[in-house]
Amino acid sequence: MKNESSKNQMKDSLEILSKIRRAEIAEDVFEKISDKIRDRQNNRIQPIWIRVAAAAFIGLLLMEQYIILKPQAQIASNPIELLLPVSTNSLYHE
Amino acid sequence: MTFSELYQAYKNTVYNLALQYVGNREDAEEITQDVFVKVHENLNRFRKDSDWRTWIYRISINHSLDFLKAKKRQKRSILSQILRLDNPDTRFEIPHFNHPGVELEQKETIAFILNCLNHLPDNQRTVIILLKIENLPQPEVAKIMKTSSKAVESLFHRAKKNLEKLLNGSEGK
Structure with missing residues (x-):
């Protein structure tokens, strides 16, 4: 009996839901959408600037790699470096 | 277009x-x-x-x-x-x-049913909304939900059962 009544109640609930009327959207929504689209386009970074930033970053990485892996001979051949005193880091001379 | x-x-x-x-x-x-x-x-x-x-x-x-x-x-x-x-x-x-498509005298009832609907899993809630409120045919619902008509049918059956439990449970409180 209880089962039957809850089934009826369920049927009623679904019927009530199907009676919800269609609503009309406000007229000014299209303008708001256009504004949002315009804002997004203005805030978007141009692809050319993304490429420039990427190229600069890769350039920096390559330069760092070059400095780190520079051959010792090349360093020694630098005349300024030859003038610098070389520390042996030893405290006592034997 | x-x-x-x-x-x-x-x-x-x-x-x-x-x-x-x-x-x-x-x-x-x-x-x-x-x-x-x-x-x-x-x-x-x-x-x-x-x-x-x-x-x-x-x-x-x-x-x-x-x-x-x-x-x-x-x-x-x-x-x-x-x-x-x-x-x-x-x-x-x-x-x-604040649903503009709902009559004032049914506002409370529909708010209550929609609240119960919100307790259902996403796909069960969607199937009830599409079939019962939007009144879409079953094959179209299946297409929207990227599933078969049969799956929509069983999903709706499960959704109805769960909603029934929720409606009865909430009423008893």
């Missing part, structure tokens, strides 16, 4: 669908705006072999569900987490029910 033609053709479809999920005019308008911004952004990527209506329905459903999830997350501040911990009744309530 141009963007403004698409808007004119589907503005009320998107708005009404969003209304069934969120239950108030302001949020439904916000969802409609975001859906059409998304449509505008993806217009060029749209595959010509699928139809606009199904595509727009899918975007609207996904966006409405995401919107509700974001709102829920917003609500769960540290304080409310402590105060409302595991209280399912307060977790899913529609904050201010």
Whole structure:
């Protein structure tokens, strides 16, 4: 009996839901959408600037790699470096 | 189809669908705006072999569900987490029910049913909204939900059972 009544109640609930009327959207929504689209386009970074930033970053990485892996001979051949005193880091001379 | 033609053709479809999920005019308008911004952004990527209506329905459903999830997350501040911990009744309530398609005398009943609907899993809620409120035919619902007609039927059956439990459970409290 209880089962039957809850089934009826369920049927009623679904019927009530199907009676919800269609609503009309406000007229000014299209303008708001256009504004949002315009804002997004203005805030978007141009692809050319993304490429420039990427190229600069890769350039920096390559330069760092070059400095780190520079051959010792090349360093020694630098005349300024030859003038610098070389520390042996030893405290006592034997 | 141009963007403004698409808007004119589907503005009320998107708005009404969003209304069934969120239950108030302001949020439904916000969802409609975001859906059409998304449509505008993806217009060029749209595959010509699928139809606009199904595509727009899918975007609207996904966006409405995401919107509700974001709102829920917003609500769960540290304080409310402590105060409302595991209280399912307060977790899913529609904050201010303001559905322009609902008659005043049925407002309370429909708000209650939609609140119960919000306790159902996403796909069960969607199947009831599409079949019973939007009155779409079963094959179209299957197409929108990317499943078979048979799966929609069994999903609807499960959704009905769960909703029935929720309606009875809430009434008994």
